[in-house]
Amino acid sequence: MKFWPRRSRLEPPAPRPDPTRIAILEHDLFGIQPQPGTAAALAIGLRRVGACSTHAPVEVTGLGDQTRNGLCTRCGIPVILNDEGDWAAV
Ligand SMILES: [Zn+2]
Incomplete structure (x- = not known):
């Protein structure tokens, strides 16, 4: 007979991959253009503007x-x- 129910220990959720970073890597490695209007398209577009x-x-x-x-x-x-x-x- 248990007087105190044991709490189940939950694992912290695994970190999710950043879809913007994945889209930028797909562009750099495979030449896949990101969808227009997304953060990845903005990041790649800023490269040409002179961010560096x-x-x-x-x-x-x-x-x-x-x-x-x-x-x-x-x-x-x-x-x-x-x-x-x-x-x-x-
Ligand atoms: Zn540069």
Whole structure:
């Protein structure tokens, strides 16, 4: 006979993945465009507006690439190395 009912211990809910972050990763990795009017479309659109004042490029040139190309580590836009030795946004 139990005088005090034992409470069931509930596990805290697992954190849910951020759908905006998933949509941005799908765009960056697979080229899937997010739905217009969503937060992901706004975040990707802000990249082109100039959210990054000075790009911080990292070279990601592949073996078969003709030009040296890279990605900005701050805003994520693709950049290429031009003839003057400067990284320029594509
Ligand atoms: Zn940038």
